[in-house]
Amino acid sequence: MLEGSFGVRVSAVEQSAAGGDPKAQRILGNMYYWGEYVGQSEAKATAWWSRAADKSDADAQLNLARVSARQAVQGVMHASVGREMWNSVEEEYFAAMDDFETMVLPSQDAALGENPDAEEDPSVMEKILSPIGKALQDAVSAIAGS
Secondary structure, eight states: OOOSHHHHHHHHHHHHHHTTOHHHHHHHHHHHHHTSSSOOOHHHHHHHHHHHHHTTOHHHHHHHHHHHTTOOOOOOOOHHHHHHHHHHHHHHHHHHHHHHHHHTHHHHHHHTTOOTTSOOOOOHHHHHHHHHHHHHHHHHHHHHHO
16 A cells, blocks of 8 residues: 555545445455555455445446456546556657667668768657657646646
């Protein structure tokens, strides 16, 4: 469990879930499934969803069916988890592009007789992702500043 104010919220959800509240059980299952404020564990997620499903929680029943069928699980994910996923994807993309540019492109350029030291224009993906990343950073900064 993460420390700070989120620990109090997680504790309240855990208490409600342990007390038999099916909505809290489903939410706790979602938290374990995505690793949101708790350690990620599909086994714990399915255990909590099973408890909620036994109490006729339709969303928990659907999540269990989807996990069994190896399909994407639906549910609410906190915005910070989405930001972390986006940042991770963005970092991996740019790292892969850097690797590609340093390993593959120089040999292709040399084979074509091009100068590998010449300045290149940004890729289409870089042109698309760069403003999006900047807008997200600006929005987060504005929210943090207010």
